[in-house]
Amino acid sequence: MTTSVSRSSNAHHGLAAHEVVLLLQTDARDGLSTAESAARLARFGPNSLPAAKGAGLLLRIVSQFHHPLIYVLLASTAITAALGEYVDSAVILGVVLINAIVGFIQESRAEAALEGLRSMVRTQAMVVRDGRQRIVPSEDLVPGDLVLLEAGDKVPADLRLIRLAELRVNESALTGESVPVAKDEVVLPDSIPVADRRNMAYSGTLVTTGAGTGIVVATGIETELGQIHRLVGAAQTLATPLTRKLAEFSKILTVGILGLAAATFAIGLLRGYDAAETFTAAIALAVGAIPEGLPAAVTITLAIGVGRMARRRAVIRRLPAVETLGGTTVICTDKTGTLTENQMTVRAVWTPAAGYEVTGSGYAPDGSLRTTDGAPASLDGDEALRWCLVAGAACNDATLTSDDGRYGILGDPTEGAMLVAARKAGIGADHVSQFLPRTATIPFTAERGWMATLHRSTGPTADTHVLLAKGAVERVLKLCGAQMDADGTSRPLDNHGVLTAAEGLAGRGLRVLATAVRPGSDEFDEETLTGSMILVGLQAMFDPPRPAATAAVAACHTAGIAVKMITGDHAATATAIAEQTGLLGRGAGGDGAVLTGTDLAALRADDFPDAVDRAVVFARVSPEQKLRLVEALQSLGHVVAMTGDGVNDAPALRQAGIGVAMGAGGTEVAKDAADMVLTDDDFATIEAAVEEGRGVFDNLVKFITWTLPTNIAEGLVILAAIVAGAALPILPTQILWINMTTAVALGLMLAFEPKEAGIMTRPPRDPGQPLLTRALMLRILLVSALLVAGSWWLFQWERSSGATLAEARTAAMNLFVVVEAFYLFSCRSLTHSAWRIGLFTNPWVTAGVTVQAIGQLAITYLPGMNTLFGTAPIGADVWLRILAIAAVASLVVAVDKRLRRPA
Numbered sequence: 001m002t003t004s005v006s007r008s009s010n011a012h013h014g015l016a017a018h019e020v021v022l023l024l025q026t027d028a029r030d031g032l033s034t035a036e037s038a039a040r041l042a043r044f045g046p047n048s049l050p051a052a053k054g055a056g057l058l059l060r061i062v063s064q065f066h067h068p069l070i071y072v073l074l075a076s077t078a079i080t081a082a083l084g085e086y087v088d089s090a091v092i093l094g095v096v097l098i099n100a101i102v103g104f105i106q107e108s109r110a111e112a113a114l115e116g117l118r119s120m121v122r123t124q125a126m127v128v129r130d131g132r133q134r135i136v137p138s139e140d141l142v143p144g145d146l147v148l149l150e151a152g153d154k155v156p157a158d159l160r161l162i163r164l165a166e167l168r169v170n171e172s173a174l175t176g177e178s179v180p181v182a183k184d185e186v187v188l189p190d191s192i193p194v195a196d197r198r199n200m201a202y203s204g205t206l207v208t209t210g211a212g213t214g215i216v217v218a219t220g221i222e223t224e225l226g227q228i229h230r231l232v233g234a235a236q237t238l239a240t241p242l243t244r245k246l247a248e249f250s251k252i253l254t255v256g257i258l259g260l261a262a263a264t265f266a267i268g269l270l271r272g273y274d275a276a277e278t279f280t281a282a283i284a285l286a287v288g289a290i291p292e293g294l295p296a297a298v299t300i301t302l303a304i305g306v307g308r309m310a311r312r313r314a315v316i317r318r319l320p321a322v323e324t325l326g327g328t329t330v331i332c333t334d335k336t337g338t339l340t341e342n343q344m345t346v347r348a349v350w351t352p353a354a355g356y357e358v359t360g361s362g363y364a365p366d367g368s369l370r371t372t373d374g375a376p377a378s379l380d381g382d383e384a385l386r387w388c389l390v391a392g393a394a395c396n397d398a399t400l401t402s403d404d405g406r407y408g409i410l411g412d413p414t415e416g417a418m419l420v421a422a423r424k425a426g427i428g429a430d431h432v433s434q435f436l437p438r439t440a441t442i443p444f445t446a447e448r449g450w451m452a453t454l455h456r457s458t459g460p461t462a463d464t465h466v467l468l469a470k471g472a473v474e475r476v477l478k479l480c481g482a483q484m485d486a487d488g489t490s491r492p493l494d495n496h497g498v499l500t501a502a503e504g505l506a507g508r509g510l511r512v513l514a515t516a517v518r519p520g521s522d523e524f525d526e527e528t529l530t531g532s533m534i535l536v537g538l539q540a541m542f543d544p545p546r547p548a549a550t551a552a553v554a555a556c557h558t559a560g561i562a563v564k565m566i567t568g569d570h571a572a573t574a575t576a577i578a579e580q581t582g583l584l585g586r587g588a589g590g591d592g593a594v595l596t597g598t599d600l601a602a603l604r605a606d607d608f609p610d611a612v613d614r615a616v617v618f619a620r621v622s623p624e625q626k627l628r629l630v631e632a633l634q635s636l637g638h639v640v641a642m643t644g645d646g647v648n649d650a651p652a653l654r655q656a657g658i659g660v661a662m663g664a665g666g667t668e669v670a671k672d673a674a675d676m677v678l679t680d681d682d683f684a685t686i687e688a689a690v691e692e693g694r695g696v697f698d699n700l701v702k703f704i705t706w707t708l709p710t711n712i713a714e715g716l717v718i719l720a721a722i723v724a725g726a727a728l729p730i731l732p733t734q735i736l737w738i739n740m741t742t743a744v745a746l747g748l749m750l751a752f753e754p755k756e757a758g759i760m761t762r763p764p765r766d767p768g769q770p771l772l773t774r775a776l777m778l779r780i781l782l783v784s785a786l787l788v789a790g791s792w793w794l795f796q797w798e799r800s801s802g803a804t805l806a807e808a809r810t811a812a813m814n815l816f817v818v819v820e821a822f823y824l825f826s827c828r829s830l831t832h833s834a835w836r837i838g839l840f841t842n843p844w845v846t847a848g849v850t851v852q853a854i855g856q857l858a859i860t861y862l863p864g865m866n867t868l869f870g871t872a873p874i875g876a877d878v879w880l881r882i883l884a885i886a887a888v889a890s891l892v893v894a895v896d897k898r899l900r901r902p903a
């Protein structure tokens, strides 16, 4: 039956909607059947893009050779071969090849890790199949599926739109144009074909407002996005500000070192040395001084950090975020769902006549309404109470679900809570749909602050209309001109009385919503509502703080990170929750100020940043103000992490150093704009990610501090030999051996270093601070000097005690490696001694040192290796001297560390 259905078409926009329905053999109301969708899935394959193959295998291998250092090495291979030094030439070429292979494998693994992470943030789509709405993974969509879109969704496939309401789509993913495109009103079945594709919604674009329904016309690689993907190969960049800075640094370094090598060559020639030998020395200098392992080590350290964060439920979407996270100075967080569970339960109801308490917890409708003196509440005794509960239940899009007696909700928890409260008083959803069928809706938006619905009231005598509204208290009060008494009559609104009652409830940490009704009229537009409604009551709901949030907030404070709450909720509710979670009160930073959106709007531009910096709670804040808050904090030099879940939060998320979106509760638009997605929506996860970020940054600094002394010392030893006119203490091939093997077997192990104990008790890194502090720079120079002096002295000692050139060089080469291995243990902590953190607490380091030791024995004692690398076996006494020098060097480093340790 599906023979005429194809997976792709770029002509559907030119067809009328009913033609598309026919062509794709689907149903514009009931969608496909489950069996048919399964058959099509088997036939067309999943709706996903093939994993990025990047630039193609060959090109990626070739690109490993595209590096100034490799050019130098390749040139050396050619020249040494021309000079007849075939063994040296082969070794250098071998090293180049091994380096390329290692680089290629590492890069592929890092890319695969990032690719894998992306699948953790899966997108879902709302489809109609068998006439029923259901949520399916976007990969399962097939041509012909009927997909429902709403604001915040990412369009999951190419859709021919058949029904829509004010749908606007941001197509910047496809066109680069960031202004949302309005989609035409196209109604089944008599739509007019539209030539300019405004009746299409394309995969990967984002719905910013409105809603719509469309039929899938293309999936996977056949979508417009897929076509682009096919063209450009969707390369995921592994570059971050740090790797870019390092790449630039190593380019400048390479040029500088080449200059120095040329000068060395010139000095040698002027002094009349053998040209071939001098050339070899110049190459040794170049090869030794360039830190070739650095870029790969940085990428790998970052990739390992990404993996660690994912295990703690923070998925990094952009690699630079790993780096930035460690430097976070301010976290701006939502309240609902992040600091709290987003598990709402109505605890109290207030009407103009009386106050009520609601018993029971969670979404189970077990519980009842009681008056303040404990008597059961009677709906007949208070008409306002009845209407308050009816408005809560009917002006509502959530549904209560029950699975084996376990209750849950589908939809917004705030609305779920109101459904449950009504049920506890005997007002069920079926009751509402039977007696008050809904005819129109003005949906809730954060800007509007309320929601209204129009209902037909099917009374015993005649049908009338009832308008119901619910929302933020101040906003609903604006709609009201009167309030309802217990007997159902209305009297003038007591604005002050209602606000005082709301304050009282909010002060208990409850989220308060007002409810209002207007009987008898079917006029339903936003303007005419104002002042025409009757306030019937308030419902106040409790949302328990997350158990881990309080500890996480305290940990942030100890780590010198300010935590600010930004919420759309009432100031009193926000303040109470801030107190319960430790944002406000003892140990908290700032002066504890609470600012509302209105306060922010009234601030002078000059005062804005400082006021924002001092305040801790921002209540009734609009999404636009979130953006201003981020900008203000950044103008003071802060590194800001900001959470958001709505469509309108996207600009703030993009602006923030770290935009954090919610995996479970957030919209696709927010996730798309974010650098990091929390799979559990929990504040504690942000704190964990910051902690990991600090760990990653530390490990990068540790690697750099470890690797640079070797390079500097190798360069200096060669330079000294040429200037002094002495024999080279180490040969270029030996230098290559040291650099390549130690970077992989020793240095990389630092990427696995666990976080240090005090990582969250020190203040955040100053964003302007250079990578290496003065103390670390001095340590690097100190170790370099120790290496130069030690190897020079050892080489001369061996020579003077009768060793051959090869033996003396083997001694010097081994000294470099042994000192590096000892120094590796010191670099495991930048401030504490190796003993203090426990010598063998990182098994990777222990294993790496063992592997390196075997390698050193091989290069020293295996005849084949001796020929290749110009080495020779050495005696036990030489090893003793090597170990003694390494021990002395370690002692000097330990003393330096102790003396410089911050008090």
Ligand SMILES: Nc1ncnc2c1ncn2[C@@H]1O[C@H](COP(=O)(O)OP(=O)(O)OP(=O)(O)O)[C@@H](O)[C@H]1O
Pocket (backbone or CB within 6 Å): 334, 335, 336, 337, 412, 414, 415, 444, 446, 449, 450, 451, 470, 471, 472, 473, 511, 512, 513, 566, 567, 568, 569, 570
């Ligand atoms: N479904 C709804 N219908 C009507 N009004 C609502 C609804 N949900 C929330 N409100 C009202 O709007 C106010 C702001 O809600 P909103 O959902 O924008 O808060 P929020 O910004 O998500 O909270 P937070 O930032 O703490 O997560 C609430 O205090 C409530 O009074």
